[in-house]
Amino acid sequence: MRILGILAVGAAVACGGGVVIVNNAPPPDAPPAVVTYGPSTMRYVSSQTRHIEQEVNGQVTANDVRTVIQLSAELAQGEAGLTATMTLDSITSTGGGVPPGQIAAARGAGFTGQLAPNGRIEGLTGDEAALSVLEQLRHSLADFYPTLPVGGALPGSVWTDTTTRDIAAGPLQVTIVATTRHEALGFTEYDGARALPIQSDGTYTLNGTGEQSGQQLTLDGTGQRHETAFVSYDGRFLGSFAADSANIDVLIEAFGLIIPVVQIGQDTIRVLR
Numbered sequence: 016m017r018i019l020g021i022l023a024v025g026a027a028v029a030c031g032g033g034v035v036i037v038n039n040a041p042p043p044d045a046p047p048a049v050v051t052y053g054p055s056t057m058r059y060v061s062s063q064t065r066h067i068e069q070e071v072n073g074q075v076t077a078n079d080v081r082t083v084i085q086l087s088a089e090l091a092q093g094e095a096g097l098t099a100t101m102t103l104d105s106i107t108s109t110g111g112g113v114p115p116g117q118i119a120a121a122r123g124a125g126f127t128g129q130l131a132p133n134g135r136i137e138g139l140t141g142d143e144a145a146l147s148v149l150e151q152l153r154h155s156l157a158d159f160y161p162t163l164p165v166g167g168a169l170p171g172s173v174w175t176d177t178t179t180r181d182i183a184a185g186p187l188q189v190t191i192v193a194t195t196r197h198e199a200l201g202f203t204e205y206d207g208a209r210a211l212p213i214q215s216d217g218t219y220t221l222n223g224t225g226e227q228s229g230q231q232l233t234l235d236g237t238g239q240r241h242e243t244a245f246v247s248y249d250g251r252f253l254g255s256f257a258a259d260s261a262n263i264d265v266l267i268e269a270f271g272l273i274i275p276v277v278q279i280g281q282d283t284i285r286v287l288r
Contacts, residue, residue, distance in 0.1 A: 049167035050199075050211045052097060052130060052160065053250030056089045058104070060287045065110075065280045069265075071272075080110035085287060088159070088252075090130060097130040099139075101156055126156055133176075134160040160252050161213050161244035162197055168211060168246075172199040187234055189223035195240075202248070206286060209248040216241050221263060236263030236276070254285040 065080040085104040090097045102125045128139035136157045164174040177194045195217030202209055216239075223234040238261030245253040259280040264273050 048248065049169055050246050050248065051132070051163065051167035051250055052090060052134060052246070052252075054090050054092050054097065055251045057087075057251065058287045059086050059088060059252075059254070059284055060084070061086065061282065061284045063280065063282050065278055067276065067278050069274055069276045071274055078110055080108070082106070082108040086159075093129075095129060096132075099126075099128050099130045099136045099160075101126045101159070128157070130160065132163070132165045134163045136160070161242075161246060161255065162195070162215070163213075163246070164197075168199040168213065170199055170201045170211065173197070184223065184234075185225070186227040187223040187225035187232060189221055189234060191219055191221050193217050193219035193240075205245045205247075206253045208251070208253060210245040210253055211248070213244045213246065214242070215244070219261075221261065230270075231268045233266040233268060234263060235266075236261055238262070238278075242282075255283070257282045 061084045063082045063084075066077065067080065068075055068077045070076075084106050087102040087104055089100045091100065092098075103121055103123065106121055124141055126139050126141040128136040131137050136159065139157050158178075158180075162174075162176060164172055173196070175194065175196045177192070180191045180193075182189055182191065195215050197213055197215045200212040200214060202211055204210070205212070218237065218239045221234060221236040221238065225232050225234075238259065240257060240259045242255055242257035244255035247253055259278075259282065261276075261278045263276040263278065265276055266273050
């Protein structure tokens with residue numbers, strides 16, 4: 016029973032492109048301003064790696080999955096606020112992360128939605144021709160931008176949120192419930208701009224069911240994620256890095272067999288020039 020590779024879940028997907036940096040930082044003696052998102056045209060590259068180990072009848076097998084996505088992202092001012100338009104410029108994947116046929120379908124696909132005040136993209140719609148890979152990416156892209164408190168963030172701002180996400184993970188339909196504490200640190204220079212670092216620490220649970228090779232599967236697990244993201248003084252997302260780990264039990268109901276799965280991941284997003 017091959018379970019490896021079904022659980023590259025819960026992490027942000029990011030992508031790549033070029034950008035002209037305009038540093039609109041205030042003079043050093045200016046009071047700190049509230050950081051909110053503003054219009055921008057950016058390109059990003061995201062690298063996501065997952066080391067997955069599973070144990071069956073005392074035998075441990077391991078797999079390393081790596082997915083790299085380049086993404087063009089535009090935030091444009093509209094009547095109802097900022098409209099987010101995203102295009103998947105390229106996707107590469109090794110270790111069984113994304114099947115080749117789905118990669119070909121997803122390349123060049125576009126998504127559009129409204130950026131909520133907290134940074135989440137709402138009403139995200141996309142190119143349905145890219146089939147199932149886009150369904151998984153759509154959920155991740157909705158959370159592409161770092162979370163901000165409604166009204167914006169200042170150094171020292173602290174806020175907590177709880178999110179629920181339903182995704183497809185291989186043969187399983189999985190629900191992820193995450194609770195995350197966010198804290199804005201002091202302004203710093205990052206990637207040539209005055210930026211506000213946002214440190215996020217959270218825990219999550221995973222629960223799911225599905226069928227593989229005619230066998231009913233049940234999944235149950237917990238995980239934790241630590242992330243630092245950077246938003247510029249003038250409202251541009253400049254990148255992030257994160258570490259993620261999860262311990263998961265997959266039950267094959269007909270045999271009463273529990274397969275422990277350990278997943279350790281790293282994610283980086285950076286501006287592509």
